[in-house]
Amino acid sequence: MIRLNNIHKSYEMGSSSLHVLKGIDLHIEQGDFVSIMGSSGSGKSTLLNILGMLDNYDNGTYHLSGNLIANMSEKKAAKLRNEMVGFVFQSFNLISFKNAMENVALPLYYKGVPRKKRNLIALEYLDKLGLKEWANHMPNEMSGGQKQRVAIARALISQPKIILADEPTGALDSANSYEVMDILREINDDGITVIIVTHEHDIAAMTSQIIRLNDGRIHEIIRNGELKQFQKEYIHGLETA
Amino acid sequence: MFDIDIWQEILATIKKNKMRTFLTGFSVAWGIFMLMILLGSGNGLSNGVAANFMNDAVNAMWIWNGETTIAYEGMKTGRPISFQNQDQDIVSKVSGVGASSGRYFMGNTRYSYGKESGEYTTITCQPALRDVENLILNEGRFINQIDILQNRKIVVIGTDIKTALFKDSTALGEYVNINMVPFKVVGICSEPGSTRNRNAYMPLSTAQMIFNGSNKIHNLALTINASTLEESQAIEEQIRTALGKKHKFDPKDEGAIGLYNKLENYIQTMKIFQAIKIFIWIIGIGTLIAGIVGVSNIMLIVVKERTKEIGIRKAIGASPSSVIGLILLESIMITTIAGYIGLVLGTGLMEMINYFMMQSAVPATDQSETIFMNPTVDINIAVYSTLLLIIAGAFAGYIPAKRAASIKPIVALRDE
Numbered sequence: 264m265i266r267l268n269n270i271h272k273s274y275e276m277g278s279s280s281l282h283v284l285k286g287i288d289l290h291i292e293q294g295d296f297v298s299i300m301g302s303s304g305s306g307k308s309t310l311l312n313i314l315g316m317l318d319n320y321d322n323g324t325y326h327l328s329g330n331l332i333a334n335m336s337e338k339k340a341a342k343l344r345n346e347m348v349g350f351v352f353q354s355f356n357l358i359s360f361k362n363a364m365e366n367v368a369l370p371l372y373y374k375g376v377p378r379k380k381r382n383l384i385a386l387e388y389l390d391k392l393g394l395k396e397w398a399n400h401m402p403n404e405m406s407g408g409q410k411q412r413v414a415i416a417r418a419l420i421s422q423p424k425i426i427l428a429d430e431p432t433g434a435l436d437s438a439n440s441y442e443v444m445d446i447l448r449e450i451n452d453d454g455i456t457v458i459i460v461t462h463e464h465d466i467a468a469m470t471s472q473i474i475r476l477n478d479g480r481i482h483e484i485i486r487n488g489e490l491k492q493f494q495k496e497y498i499h500g501l502e503t504a
Numbered sequence: 505m506f507d508i509d510i511w512q513e514i515l516a517t518i519k520k521n522k523m524r525t526f527l528t529g530f531s532v533a534w535g536i537f538m539l540m541i542l543l544g545s546g547n548g549l550s551n552g553v554a555a556n557f558m559n560d561a562v563n564a565m566w567i568w569n570g571e572t573t574i575a576y577e578g579m580k581t582g583r584p585i586s587f588q589n590q591d592q593d594i595v596s597k598v599s600g601v602g603a604s605s606g607r608y609f610m611g612n613t614r615y616s617y618g619k620e621s622g623e624y625t626t627i628t629c630q631p632a633l634r635d636v637e638n639l640i641l642n643e644g645r646f647i648n649q650i651d652i653l654q655n656r657k658i659v660v661i662g663t664d665i666k667t668a669l670f671k672d673s674t675a676l677g678e679y680v681n682i683n684m685v686p687f688k689v690v691g692i693c694s695e696p697g698s699t700r701n702r703n704a705y706m707p708l709s710t711a712q713m714i715f716n717g718s719n720k721i722h723n724l725a726l727t728i729n730a731s732t733l734e735e736s737q738a739i740e741e742q743i744r745t746a747l748g749k750k751h752k753f754d755p756k757d758e759g760a761i762g763l764y765n766k767l768e769n770y771i772q773t774m775k776i777f778q779a780i781k782i783f784i785w786i787i788g789i790g791t792l793i794a795g796i797v798g799v800s801n802i803m804l805i806v807v808k809e810r811t812k813e814i815g816i817r818k819a820i821g822a823s824p825s826s827v828i829g830l831i832l833l834e835s836i837m838i839t840t841i842a843g844y845i846g847l848v849l850g851t852g853l854m855e856m857i858n859y860f861m862m863q864s865a866v867p868a869t870d871q872s873e874t875i876f877m878n879p880t881v882d883i884n885i886a887v888y889s890t891l892l893l894i895i896a897g898a899f900a901g902y903i904p905a906k907r908a909a910s911i912k913p914i915v916a917l918r919d920e
């Protein structure tokens with residue numbers, strides 16, 4: 264599904280250049296539930312943005328469902344994003360002058376779904392996330408957890424193959440964080456690939472695969488079996504702390 | 505792309521951003537409104553002055569006799585020049601001279617009909633005078649060529665004379681005594697732009713025969729065919745030369761004959777108005793540019809403000825063209841509606857002023873020389889300037905919108 268081969272990415276800043284991703288090789292299969300961890304500045308967000316075609320890479324190859332993602336026109340990238348991926352951001356990124364339902368319905372607008380129909384579908388998704396009564400509220404009338412659930416509904420409505428979430432729980436308290444993670448788990452149970460970036464071990468421990476980045480390289484990948492070990496170590500770490 | 509959805513999307517955006525919409529709209533509406541008022545006032549001014557000129561034919565010329573002021577071929581200054589019938593032929597032969605009428609002044613003459621009588625001015629003339637002075641015939645006819653040839657004793661009287669002598673009874677076909685000589689009334693006339701219609705018109709040949717016996721004339725009224733100041737001055741020059749040759753005076757002698765060239769005056773005045781019009785246009789274009797700059801500025805700010813929103817839209821699948829379309833259509837819609845409002849208010853105000861001027865002009869029976877008339881704007885100019893503003897607004901929005909639409913979504917999303 265996702266196939267990264269020796270991906271490099273640098274940011275140009277005036278005369279100097281910052282080499283952020285230094286050769287990433289990665290396979291992610293359809294239906295995986297992946298978290299990306301690593302210290303601040305290690306390139307997690309950069310990697311996720313490349314996966315979501317929000318940003319381009321300098322070297323290497325990126326195949327998404329067999330398509331090479333490189334030198335695409337913005338138009339084609341927009342179409343692929345619309346069909347393939349749903350984004351959930353740390354800062355929600357809802358459109359402030361649209362109510363919850365309109366925000367959720369927006370991806371369908373770009374798919375060409377008629378207004379009445381897309382609003383109905385949006386209501387369905389809001390209902391799934393327990394936000395039916397909030398459909399007509401503006402983003403600034405909602406709590407962080409509610410906003411993030413609206414954002415998730417928006418990411419889901421176009422029935423993407425992948426959900427990309429950059430620190431989806433970063434702005435939420437633990438109760439809300441777990442709620443969001445439960446939702447993401449359910450989404451993953453439906454067969455959608457979910458990739459999240461997180462700092463928090465307990466959040467990462469809820470996924471089935473952890474990718475640890477260190478200084479622009481993949482430091483280690485902890486998979487299912489080892490994950491039990493990771494969880495044990497983590498809980499042990501908590502107990503000793 | 506032009507489905508109802510995009511309009512609903514735009515309408516929703518406008519509804520949620522009232523201040524921004526108002527500012528854009530106001531700057532457009534104001535620009536168009538001011539332009540309409542400026543152009544309307546300019547038109548009103550020049551229409552008013554042009555109408556004053558129309559009281560006589562604009563190409564009218566009057567020539568009258570005087571005394572020499574320049575010594576010529578050994579003759580002293582102060583020699584009186586007098587015109588005869590032949591002088592009219594001389595002037596008529598000058599190329600560019602149209603219709604002409606000789607005039608012989610009889611001074612005040614006593615008109616009587618039955619018991620009524622009064623003193624009125626008698627103008628003796630030929631048929632062409634009607635065209636030169638734009639006389640309005642209310643009843644009957646004016647003097648014709650047969651009257652001249654047969655020295656008919658007929659008269660065309662002004663409306664005031666008719667009222668004074670005949671009251672409500674018909675005057676046409678009746679005989680009035682003019683200095684005790686009976687003349688048949690064939691027409692009743694009035695002068696444009698005048699409240700005093702106390703002149704009577706009589707065939708020149710008849711007057712010369714009955715009241716004077718000679719072939720003397722005092723004055724020539726004529727029309728000339730010229731379209732430029734230079735042409736009309738050349739005709740004037742030729743007339744002076746022709747008459748100078750006949751009466752032996754220096755063609756440069758301004759005193760020997762008097763000459764009033766209305767066309768020259770008209771052209772000069774129109775030149776001034778041309779200048780005023782150009783001035784108004786410059787101010788108008790300035791206003792328009794101010795409007796365009798206003799719209800451009802707001803569009804720049806709008807695109808800047810919406811960068812993040814654009815990033816979000818792109819992240820969830822908006823194509824660059826849909827982003828550009830969204831911003832441009834919004835701008836075009838606002839400028840069109842606002843431009844239309846400015847147009848309606850501006851032209852409406854000028855039409856209203858026009859309406860009230862027409863109303864108040866009625867009781868004054870157009871005796872006053874109005875300097876302001878029909879202050880309205882050519883609808884084409886109004887529509888074109890609105891279109892220009894709309895296009896400029898769209899263009900001003902297009903460049904930043906295109907830039908915003910083509911940057912990487914992640915850059916747009918990062919914008920705070």
Ligand SMILES: Nc1ncnc2c1ncn2[C@@H]1O[C@H](COP(=O)(O)OP(=O)(O)OP(=O)(O)O)[C@@H](O)[C@H]1O
Nearest residue numbers: 274275276281283302303304305306307308309310
């Ligand atoms: N647009 C940019 N221009 C220049 N440098 C950038 C840009 N975006 C990120 N960087 C730099 O690249 C490096 C990696 O950034 P990235 O956002 O991927 O880190 P991260 O792992 O997500 O960190 P964090 O946990 O703090 O979010 C950082 O040093 C950052 O300063």
Ligand SMILES: [Mg+2]
Nearest residue numbers: 307308309429
């Ligand atoms: Mg980050």
